[in-house]
Amino acid sequence: MDKFDNYIGGQWVAADKYVENINPSDLSDVIGLYASASKEQAHEAIDAAEKASEVWGASTPQDRFNALDKIATEIFERAAELGELLAREEGKTQPEATGEVMRAGQIFKFFAGEALRLTGELVDSVRPEVDVEITREPVGVIGLITPWNFPIAIPAWKIAPAIAYGNSVVIKPAELVSGSAWALTEIISRAGLPDGTVNLVMGSGRVVGEEIVASEKVGAVSFTGSVGTGEMIRNKVVARGGKIQLEMGGKNPLVVLDDADLDTAVNCAVQGAFYSTGQRCTASSRIIVTEGIYDRFIEKISAETEALRVGDARDANTQIGPVVDEAQFNIDMNYVEIALKEGAKLVCGGTKADCGKEGYYMKPALFIDTTPEMTINKEEVFGPVASVIKVKDYEEALKVANDTEFGLSSGICTKSLKYSRDFKRRAKAGMVMVNLPTAGVDYHVPFGGRKGSSYGNREQGSYAKEFYTIVKTSYIWAQ
Numbered sequence: 092m093d094k095f096d097n098y099i100g101g102q103w104v105a106a107d108k109y110v111e112n113i114n115p116s117d118l119s120d121v122i123g124l125y126a127s128a129s130k131e132q133a134h135e136a137i138d139a140a141e142k143a144s145e146v147w148g149a150s151t152p153q154d155r156f157n158a159l160d161k162i163a164t165e166i167f168e169r170a171a172e173l174g175e176l177l178a179r180e181e182g183k184t185q186p187e188a189t190g191e192v193m194r195a196g197q198i199f200k201f202f203a204g205e206a207l208r209l210t211g212e213l214v215d216s217v218r219p220e221v222d223v224e225i226t227r228e229p230v231g232v233i234g235l236i237t238p239w240n241f242p243i244a245i246p247a248w249k250i251a252p253a254i255a256y257g258n259s260v261v262i263k264p265a266e267l268v269s270g271s272a273w274a275l276t277e278i279i280s281r282a283g284l285p286d287g288t289v290n291l292v293m294g295s296g297r298v299v300g301e302e303i304v305a306s307e308k309v310g311a312v313s314f315t316g317s318v319g320t321g322e323m324i325r326n327k328v329v330a331r332g333g334k335i336q337l338e339m340g341g342k343n344p345l346v347v348l349d350d351a352d353l354d355t356a357v358n359c360a361v362q363g364a365f366y367s368t369g370q371r372c373t374a375s376s377r378i379i380v381t382e383g384i385y386d387r388f389i390e391k392i393s394a395e396t397e398a399l400r401v402g403d404a405r406d407a408n409t410q411i412g413p414v415v416d417e418a419q420f421n422i423d424m425n426y427v428e429i430a431l432k433e434g435a436k437l438v439c440g441g442t443k444a445d446c447g448k449e450g451y452y453m454k455p456a457l458f459i460d461t462t463p464e465m466t467i468n469k470e471e472v473f474g475p476v477a478s479v480i481k482v483k484d485y486e487e488a489l490k491v492a493n494d495t496e497f498g499l500s501s502g503i504c505t506k507s508l509k510y511s512r513d514f515k516r517r518a519k520a521g522m523v524m525v526n527l528p529t530a531g532v533d534y535h536v537p538f539g540g541r542k543g544s545s546y547g548n549r550e551q552g553s554y555a556k557e558f559y560t561i562v563k564t565s566y567i568w569a570q
């Protein structure tokens with residue numbers, strides 16, 4: 092069995108402990124043994140990053156462009172192979188996985204360009220003969236803690252801006268998907284960065300994650316994951332005066348109005364709710380439908396959900412891959428039970444799917460006749476489970492859409508300019524989608540939410556520099 096080590100200070104470093112990376116489509120398939128770092132190794136990685144930040148922080152925009160561009164080019168060249176690895180370890184379908192790898196490449200290309208575009212400002216002082224310069228500097232060492240649902244895109248959209256703006260990085264990926272993070276790091280290791288600029292410490296949140304969070308040497312922490320962990324990390328980082336950025340959950344609404352194009356609305360709902368096995372923080376889990384289109388919508392979405400083909404992530408016929416692991420599978424099934432107990436009507440799915448091999452296969456669950464108060468409409472499931480809420484009109488739909496602790500992505504299907512305009516303005520979410528699924532975003536614009544979904548500066552696009560740089564204001568008297 093192949094063993095995969097941590098990457099610290101420009102060296103591949105063995106660990107005392109290794110964990111199996113198991114394919115959720117086929118539990119007999121072990122992808123490899125991945126290092127589980129100790130606290131000491133986490134410290135070594137932070138120290139290496141601190142050393143490298145002096146060197147890399149002084150690099151030129153051309154050095155930064157060259158490194159990021161080289162990483163991007165190799166990601167593109169190896170997209171099919173990396174996509175297969177991603178599908179095998181995470182369970183999203185091969186086209187979804189290859190698409191995610193391409194996205195990682197696009198992000199590195201984008202931030203290669205951003206490295207060249209970083210500018211400051213020159214301002215006249217209020218005092219005579221004095222100029223004021225406003226410049227941006229790297230933060231120093233950035234800690235990155237990433238989840239399992241986008242094993243290469245999320246590490247990419249945190250590492251790329253971090254190094255484009257001259258920082259060094261310690262990344263701790265989710266244990267379930269160390270393979271993609273390791274492959275990305277291996278590509279990065281040959282990009283000409285100074286030793287220690289990017290360090291990979293695989294392992295548990297409790298051991299490695301907590302060291303990153305606690306270290307005074309880590310100037311900023313960017314985290315994507317669950318609400319509970321995110322809030323705990325925020326409190327610790329803020330208490331020690333560090334910068335923090337969190338992307339957490341969603342309970343994203345998709346509003347369907349009477350005048351919506353039925354095919355578009357059903358397509359947005361099915362795509363947004365169930366693709367990537369519903370394991371996206373932008374998934375549409377609450378489908379809010381006005382009464383004039385309700386019956387036609389239910390008939391069509393039920394048929395399309397029932398027809399979804401669940402199977403092995405790497406089988407070309409599969410539309411919905413397995414749930415990522417046993418714990419998540421049990422969480423999904425538990426929410427199905429709670430919804431049934433609370434009176435929601437299950438029209439299809441919600442059971443284990445038999446796919447001929449041992450894996451965490453679940454038939455997408457669609458509930459109707461649900462009310463906003465039900466648990467299923469309050470808590471994030473993070474699986475192929477969606478519920479429909481019937482409402483009278485647009486105003487009620489908007490109210491229900493905003494009635495959540497989260498605020499990541501909010502969608503509406505309508506042909507009305509009046510309602511779509513109003514929704515764009517009044518939706519309490521970081522992202523609004525009109526006639527598009529709540530999931531599926533561009534890579535060159537900001538990503539993030541409000542309320543319980545996010546905290547701190549936006550990720551991605553040129554807005555990323557707010558988090559990955561610090562501003563300096565210099566005064567110069569021409570004496």
Ligand code: ADP
Binds near residue numbers: 321
């Ligand atoms: P999920 O439930 O989706 O796995 P988590 O929030 O538990 O979400 O995990 C997201 C990331 O946070 C993972 O890389 C995980 O290892 C890490 N993590 C979990 N617990 C901690 C912790 N106490 N401190 C730092 N990182 C943690």
